[in-house]
Every structure is written in structure tokens, then in C-alpha cells.
Amino acid sequence: MRASLFITCYNDTLFPETGRAVVRLLERLGVELGFHPKQTCCGQMHANTGFRGEAFSQAKRFIRLYQDVENVVIPSSSCVAMIRDQYPGLIDELGSQALSKDFAALLPRVFELSEFLIDRLAVEDVGAYFPHRVTYHASCHGVRALHLGDRPYRLLSKVRGLQQAPLANVDRCCGFGGTFSIKNAEVSSAMLAVKLQDIVSTGAEFCTALDNSCLMHLGGAMHRQYAGMKTIHLAQILAATQESPAEATS
Amino acid sequence: MTPADLAAHPILDPTLAPPFPQAALPVLRNPQLRKNVAHAIDVIQAKRAKLVQEKADWQELRAAASAIRNHALDNLAYYLELFETRCTAAGGIVHWAADAAEAREIVLTILREENATEVIKIKTMTSAEIQLNPFLEAAGVNVFETDLAEIILQLGEGEPSHIVVPALHVNRGQVCEIFARRLGLPDLSDDPQALTTAARNYLRKKFLYIPTAIGGANFLVAETGSVAVVESEGNGRMCLTLPRTLITLAGIEKVIPRFQDLEVMLQVLARSATGERMNPYTSLWTGVTPGDGPQQFHVILLDNQRSAILGRAKERQTLKCIRCAACMNACPVYRQTGGHAYGSVYPGPIGAILTPQLMQMHHAQSLPYASSLCGACYEVCPVKIDIPEVLIDLRAQVVDQERKRGARFFDPMFLGMKISNFLFAEAWRFRLAQLLGRFGLRWFTSKDGWIHSLPSLGAKWTQTRDLRGLPPQTFRDWWATRATDAGKEEK
DSSP states (O other), X not given: OEEEEOOOHHHHHHOHHHHHHHHHHHHHTTOEEEOOTTOOOOSHHHHHHTOHHHHHHHHHHHHHHHTTOSOEEESOHHHHHIIIIIHHHHHHHHOOHHHHHHHHHHGGGEEEHHHXXXXXXXXXXXXXXXXXXXXXXXXXXXXXXXXXXXXXXXXXXTSBTOEEOOOTTTTSOOSOTTTHHHHTHHHHHHHHXXXXXXXXXXXXXXXXXXXXXXXXXXXXXXXXXXXXXXXXXXXXXXXXXXXSOOOOOO | OOHHHHHHSOOOOTTTOOOHHHHHHHHHTOHHHHHHHHHHHHHHHHXXXXXXXXXXXXXXXXXXXXXXXHXXXXXXXXXXXXXXXXXXXXXXXXXEESSHHHHHHHHHHHHHHTTOSEEEEOOOHHHHHTTHHHHHHHTTOEEEEOSHHHHHHHHHTOOOOSSSSTTTTSOHHHHHHHHHHHTTOTTOOOOHHHHHHHHHHHHHHHHHHOOEEEEOOSEEETTTTEEEEEESSSHHHHHHHSSSEEEEEEEGGGEESOTTHHHHHHHHHHHHHTSOSSOSEEEEEESOBTTBSOSEEEEEEEOXXXXXXXXXXXXGGGGGOOOOOHHHXXXXXXXXXXXXXXXXXXXXXXXXXXXXXHTTTSSOTTGGGSOOXXXXXXXXXTTOOOHHHHHHHHHHHHHHHHHHHOTTTTOHHXXXXXXXXXXXXXXXXXXXXXXXXXXXXXXXXXXXXXXOOOSTTHHHHHTTOOEEOOOSSOHHHHHHHHHHHHHHHHO
């Protein structure tokens, strides 16, 4: 099977190790993975901050770049949610009928990573080994926009050596919210403090998620507070094997 | 205004209130308030979750409730006129108010005709929206709230922070202090039964001798011309039956087509609002019944920007709201800030979309940004209002306003959005920016590879979180190198 990796702007810049892990993981599973060098951003940040025209220009760019690929894999649920939930409205308002048609054809081929593994490749056991206690943070977009359900847990349960630590109030927002964390920095920090209490009290070594945006927020606070915990994208756990463990993370 | 002033006297007038991030500060620093809010909300949330879970057809109920509200809004003029006809035929008097000022004047005119200098009130958000109480007090009418939470706030000179549980931010000890001081009961204990007895004694006299009541409506039934009010304490039932004259103030969106629709609406409302299968008191009446209940019955139908909201494709769903407050109970932002920070009588997610629209986007522009867009509000909304969608749409309106004014051109956030859009238009530009960013951020990166302090907008991040320094190689560069290496190997 062939797939094209849309790495997303912030993973590309800030979390290249997640991208490398996706490559390692999917190639190990026999996927012929491509990477379109012209890709940049899905436009989520612009859309959510109110810059609709700018968001539309990114949306159009995304559709044109990927309209001919077999599958698009995106290791970020909020970017997938942007494409699924916000592109239609942007296209309705600012786009042409042709664009709308191309988007409709492309949309069923756009997958978040855990969706791609479970729904498209039909694998749960990806042959991973990660001998650590891990808690899973269910990002808002993963839970409520993509309805990922138990997919991440099923993937984690098949990882050898991994012990899952259940997280209380798992569907409560960590307070990141994109530019919300800047525009409402204090409220965002208060939400973060509450979330971090729940996460730290799991006693896990790692907090994982399908969104590095939440993890950047949580990890930034863990580092600031010497919380003795680390964050790691789920792709990096799934890519890790006994022979070649996960890359050192933050 | 200092944070301490704001904490003591929150401003709920959107034309005067400070922006949300600023108004939130005194609450965030107030452990008592935050504990009160979080505790109260967790209790309601748990009750709601349990009762929603026991309904196997909850999603179907939601869909039905949403469809009823949509249908009513799609045919609003028809159903309002039908309500007017049926209510008038049953002896009610229907008034139409275009805005808050008109509604207030209508109320005052009725009170003057009745020679009323005192009124009892059932909790109504619409009256808070039009700031009726201060207006009546200024006109020499004494207003007595009868809902327990509203009494606490009225006697304590506090402001509501929630639309169903307005004194949610006040705890038992504080209630005891207010009652002891204002009701002249120095020995009052904070035992819940003692507190409710104190309130009951205070109320009973008002119910018995004040012949004029003002209330709201949960639903207006077009088919029969009936009004429905749901409540928990029985004070509403007293206000609706004992007085000679009853004035009902209702937003025009409150209308539902058929009596039968109450079957769905009452099920979703009670479960969503208070986590009960059925609210303790449901009062339904149609016009006037000779010899039974109020003999003068007025309904004031308030527009106050609702028609304008109805005309906007994405925003019109705001009017589906049945004021259950499930959205604020589910909201992780509200859980930290409580209601006062929203600077409006409508707080929480629904307030964040409703208030700026009621203000025609001239005020409360910070509210659409007072959300992390986590979607919890939409998930629990019994009439399926996609609040995040409306929030984003209102954000776009705020940005468009700012674009027109040009006032924000040099604002770092504004500039950042424009520049990043330019960069994202071409991959080479983005790559160049990544490269420059890596060099630029090097100045701020500590030896441990982390950034602890950034200037300008970045400081908003680093005030509570670190940021990992930019890695030496972007993913795209790694991919390019890897492709080249693979090519070499093949040769």
C-alpha cells in the first residue's frame, strides 16, 4: 500500500523525531511511504484564530498537493480535524465547485495515524517494544472530532513490555488550544496545572498522545516543574523495537 | 480597576466589562472561588453523566430536540404569530419588544397601571439580559427575587455566575454569613435546613402580600398558546399562581411548535441542566382562567438582536439554546474561571457566542477567544449547537473588524498570522523561515537545549512552560538527506 506523509508544520519544525518514527513504523509494516516536499501547513492555526482567507489558501494548497495520492497519513489529530470539519465550510464560502469536488474525493483517503493503522492497514500489533509505564492523553480533537475511541488503547495494549496507566478525567482539555495558550495564557496555565496533576498522579514515566501540540504544552510544563516525567508521541512508541529502541526524547 | 476591585464587584455589563483574559485573573488567584466552582460543577456533571448514560436513546433524543428547535426557528414568524393568536384568545395580552429598552418600558407601564411598587420574581435570564432589576429599582419599584440562589445574590449584592445555578460560586458558609447579616439572624447555623428555613420564612411573606410577579419562560407552545416554566424550588409555582398579575418576559426564540414537543424538550432539559430525570416543578398555563391564578397575564416577546442572529447561516443555531447550562458545566475554561470573567449574564460557551452577538459585535469581542475549542460543549449540548463552529465564525468576524480598522496591523499576533501565511504559501519560504528561526532561537536556548524565556508574545508561553529548542534538523531536511543517501547506496 502506498501513502503520503503530511507531517504538519509544527512536527516538521519542532518534532522531526515523530516524523522519523512514522516513517520507520509504516515502512516496517510494508507501506510505501512518500513525502511531498511542497507541503507546509493545513491552516488550522489561521482558521482557529479567525483568519479565514489565509486558512482557505492553505486548504486549497493542501487539496491540490494531495488530490492524486492513494492515502494521506497525518500524525496529528487536530490537523485531521481541521481538514474534516473546517475545510468544507471554507470551501463553501470561498472555494469553487471544482475544488469542492476534488476535496470530496480526497477526504476519505485522509487518515490520522491510528486510524490508518487500524482502519486501513487493519493492524493492532505493530511489533513494538517499549518497556515503560505509559499514560495516554486523549486529545480533544482525537476524542470529540475524530472519535478515535479505543484505537490508541488497542495499539498500546499490543506493545510488548508496556504497562498502561489509566488517566483520570481523560477527556478533559489540557488547555493548549493553539493561540488560546497565548491569548489566554493564564487561563490556559490554570487548565494545564489541573491536567498535570492528573497525569503526574498516574505514576507513569511517559505521557503519550497523538498530538504533539498537547504534548508540547504538557511537556513544557513538566520540564519547567522538574516533574520527572516525559512526553512522547504515540508514533515513537509504536516505532520502537527491542533491536532499535525509541529515539531519545525530551 | 484593579483585580481586587473586580473580584469584589464583577461587571456583567458587556459594554463596561474588561476583556476576558483580564477579568479572569482575580478568579484564578482566588482559591475559594475556584474550589467552589469546580466542586459544584463536578457534582452536577456527575449527576448529568449518570442520567444521560441510563438513556439508551440519548443521541436520538438530542437529534429530536435539535430538529424541534430547528423547525421552530425555520418558521419562527409563523409560530410566534400562532402563539400570539392562541394566547390572546385565552385571555393573555401579548406585547412585542424590539430591544431591551422597549421591554423595560413595557414592564414599567404595566406596573404603573397596576400601581405596583413591589414585585416578586422568578429567576429569568431574559430579565438579567435587559438589566430589568436596576431599572425597576431606579423607577421606585422594589424587586424581590424568589429563587434561593437569586435571593443569596440579591441580599449579598453579588452577581450571578451561572445561568441555572447562579450562586454556584458561593459556598454554604458564605450563604450563612449573608443571611445572618441581611435577615437579622445572628445565630443562624450553616446547616442546609436552617438556611432554607430562613429563606422560606423570608419568602412566604412576599408570596402572600405582593400581588404582582415577573417571570420568564422555558418554552412558549405555539399550538396552544401556553407557557412552560420549569424549576426546582416551588418558588416559581408560587409566583405563577398566587399573584393577581403575572408578566412573562421571553425571548422570541423560546417558541416550540406543538404541545407534544414538550415530551422531548423536558426530558433533555432536566437531565442536562440539573442531572434530574424530571425537574421537580413544571408549570404550564394558558392565558387566564377565571377564578384561578393570575387574572391579568402579559407576555412580552423580546427580540433584542435575535432576528439579526436568525439571519446568519452559521450563527442562527445559537438561538436553539434552551439555557440548560450543560455547556458551561462541561467547559474546562469555565471550570477554572467561573462565570464572572465573561463579563456577561450569559457566561460559559453559550455566553461566549451569544453575548457578542447580542452586542452586535461592538462589545465582548474577547469572548469568542475564551475557549480552547475542545468541543466538550458541543458534545453535551442537548440541542446540538456546534458552539466551536460558531466561536470560530465569530473570531473571523472580529478579525475582519480589525482588518477594516487597520488598528491592529502592528499587533504581534496579527502580524504573525499574516507573515506565517506568506511563508506557508511556498515550501522554500517555510524552509528558510525554519532555518532562520533555528538561528534566531539559539540566543534564547539554554545549554540543556530548552528555552526558558522568550520575549513579546513568546513570553506568554514561557511564563508557565518551557519550550524545547529547535532540533538541528527539520523532518523535511532529514527526508531529503535520507533520499539522497538511499540514492547513493543504490549506485
